[in-house]
């Protein structure tokens with residue numbers, strides 16, 4: 066058996082971290098990812114092994130000193146935290162893996178940035194661009210020609226119709242729908258189950274069907 070080319074660290078040992086660890090192991094087992102799973106980087110006293118996860122803790126994020134074979138992937142759910150952690154890791158010279166679960170569909174005409182996670186049963190359509198550290202979670206659908214900004218999180222079962230442009234650090238909640246060509250401003254949130262027919266300004270919360278706007282608290 067050949068030695069894997071990369072050593073993969075998962076940043077964040079919470080529930081999403083344990084999901085991402087499982088997705089990475091699936092990708093390795095399917096032969097889609099030539100990696101060895103090393104463990105979690107996390108600043109808390111999380112204990113994923115007590116919850117049945119085989120991966121060990123590898124220490125706090127700022128103590129990480131990447132070796133040439135190391136790659137990291139951020140498994141934290143809050144978009145602004147994803148962006149901040151990415152900046153800390155970039156500052157120490159870390160390189161990022163892109164993780165696509167074997168059961169996801171990503172068009173060969175789509176573009177995925179470093180650190181992107183595409184979870185099982187998610188779809189990313191042709192000419193879509195998913196920027197660095199964004200997450201397309203389970204069963205989410207990214208339509209053709211969408212742009213998903215850096216560190217944004219598209220939650221399970223959310224659907225973005227074609228040509229939607231989400232700027233950086235956007236959260237689209239579970240089962241929300243964003244209709245075609247709508248713009249989502251940086252740092253905005255779309256509440257779970259909402260249906261968005263109009264642009265959402267930066268930093269706003271869109272909630273309900275049809276979604277109405279309010280400021281984030």
Ligand SMILES: CC(C)(COP(=O)(O)OP(=O)(O)OC[C@H]1O[C@@H](n2cnc3c(N)ncnc32)[C@H](O)[C@@H]1OP(=O)(O)O)[C@@H](O)C(=O)NCCC(=O)NCCS
Pocket residue numbers: 142202220221237238239254255256257258259270272273282
């Ligand atoms: C919209 C959201 C951000 C609001 O969170 P919050 O600020 O903690 O708000 P609260 O839970 O205090 O609720 C405030 C009000 O909004 C309502 N509300 C909350 N979420 C709602 C939703 N998704 N749709 C409709 N109404 C909602 C509440 O019923 C409450 O109404 P009230 O003032 O009449 O009692 C949150 O509910 C949400 O939808 N988050 C996304 C969750 C998600 O999908 N995460 C992804 C995980 S991978």
